[in-house]
Amino acid sequence: MEVVALIEKLAAEKGCAPSQLALAWLLAQGEHIVPIPGTKRLDRVKENQGALHVSLSAAELAEIERISPKGIAAGGRFPGHS
Structure with a gap:
């Protein structure tokens, strides 16, 4: 998927993991947004x-908004279902 490749490229340019870029983007949205990432592994918590x-x-x-505009992931969870 092109979106993923572009986010991975931007993260690499920033010297961070794509997950860190995503969380940083969420944190930049304002104090009303509180990311709650789930994980089972300590190394992922540290990441x-x-x-x-x-x-x-x-x-x-x-640039992140251009790559992945709001609503890009809208739709059904599975093909053929709304």
Whole structure:
């Protein structure tokens, strides 16, 4: 999927994991948004915490919005179901 490849590229440019980029983007949406990532492994918890150290510029936030505009993932969960 092209969206995933572009997010992975942006994350690599930032020197972070795509999951950290996603969490950093969520954190940049405002105090009314509280990400609650789920994981079973301690190494993933530590990786998620790394998102707190990823800062995104206004240009980077705009690029993420361009890559993955609101509503891009709208629709049914399974093909053929609404």
